[in-house]
Amino acid sequence: MRIGKTVASQGLRHSAGALVFPGLLAAAALVQGFYPEWALPLGLVFFILGFPHGAGDEQAGRFIAYSAGRSGAYVLVAASIGALYIVQPLAGLTFFFGLSVWHFAREGEFAGTAGSWAIALLGVGGSMLFQPQMTAAILSSAIGAPIPHPFAALLAILGATGLLLAIAALVRAEARGSEAILTAIAVAFLNPVLAVGLIFLTTHAWPVQWSQITRYGARTVLNAVGLTSIAAAIGASVLVWAVVQGILAISMAAAIAFALAMPHMLTERLDR
Numbered sequence: 001m002r003i004g005k006t007v008a009s010q011g012l013r014h015s016a017g018a019l020v021f022p023g024l025l026a027a028a029a030l031v032q033g034f035y036p037e038w039a040l041p042l043g044l045v046f047f048i049l050g051f052p053h054g055a056g057d058e059q060a061g062r063f064i065a066y067s068a069g070r071s072g073a074y075v076l077v078a079a080s081i082g083a084l085y086i087v088q089p090l091a092g093l094t095f096f097f098g099l100s101v102w103h104f105a106r107e108g109e110f111a112g113t114a115g116s117w118a119i120a121l122l123g124v125g126g127s128m129l130f131q132p133q134m135t136a137a138i139l140s141s142a143i144g145a146p147i148p149h150p151f152a153a154l155l156a157i158l159g160a161t162g163l164l165l166a167i168a169a170l171v172r173a174e175a176r177g178s179e180a181i182l183t184a185i186a187v188a189f190l191n192p193v194l195a196v197g198l199i200f201l202t203t204h205a206w207p208v209q210w211s212q213i214t215r216y217g218a219r220t221v222l223n224a225v226g227l228t229s230i231a232a233a234i235g236a237s238v239l240v241w242a243v244v245q246g247i248l249a250i251s252m253a254a255a256i257a258f259a260l261a262m263p264h265m266l267t268e269r270l271d272r
Helices: 012-018 021-034 036-054 068-087 089-105 114-130 132-143 149-171 177-189 192-216 218-244 250-270
Strands: 057-059 062-064
Touching: 021 036, 021 177, 021 192, 036 192, 036 218, 036 250, 062 192, 062 218, 068 089, 068 250, 089 114, 089 132, 089 149, 089 250, 114 132, 114 149, 114 177, 114 192, 132 149, 132 192, 132 250, 149 177, 177 192, 192 218, 218 250
Parallel strands: none
Antiparallel strands: 057 062
16 A cells, blocks of 8 residues: 555546535535435436446557457456356455455556545445445345345444545545545445445546546547447446336346446456
8 A cells, every 4th residue: 555645746637536526525415415315316327427437448558449349258257247146145245345445446546545545445335334224224235135244344344444544644645635535424424325426436437537538538538438338328227217117126236237347347457
């Protein structure tokens, strides 16, 4: 874990998300306060808005749309992960959370810093630390079974570790310290789905997307991610509709969603 990089050196890479984080956090809090029934749908919207950051294929200095071959490989890996989740939901959820921490903490200019680790750990475990009953209920729906107490305790420990790292990063004026504190505030007070969606969008998806745009240009990025992003948004909307209509169990929808997200996290790290 790298420490000592000051906030003044952050530059534009993370400002793409950091500059809007306070405003979106305040807006999300207002929506939840006045219209609590909209908290979960707004969280899902945040997730969908973040889809484009992983919808293109970055290889050897190029950023292009996924080829048919790589798309097929992606779906095959996703199907394998989905099968694991269906057979062993808790194992699948553990794999997803572990990969998410690694992916969030190791991505970007400030990969491996205390602030990045704080955001990653709070994003995965912070809601269980501050709102254990609501978080356990949501995760139980996602796996179709009660969450074991040791698993919940582990998530809370991860969240507490993230909180300590966030405080340390802020006190030392290290990179992403303020973002980490905002992350802690989000998981402490917002609906868990809304909090994690907001964190995903502002601390990860938008900074990565901005980096792609600065490296390759907006037109190249749009050409690379456009169709895939639209397809992903439509697919997510269909999943939500199917759950609301009672056609699809929440646990099955979670299996599909998590399975389709994980190959991106795996290939992003393996390709570098």
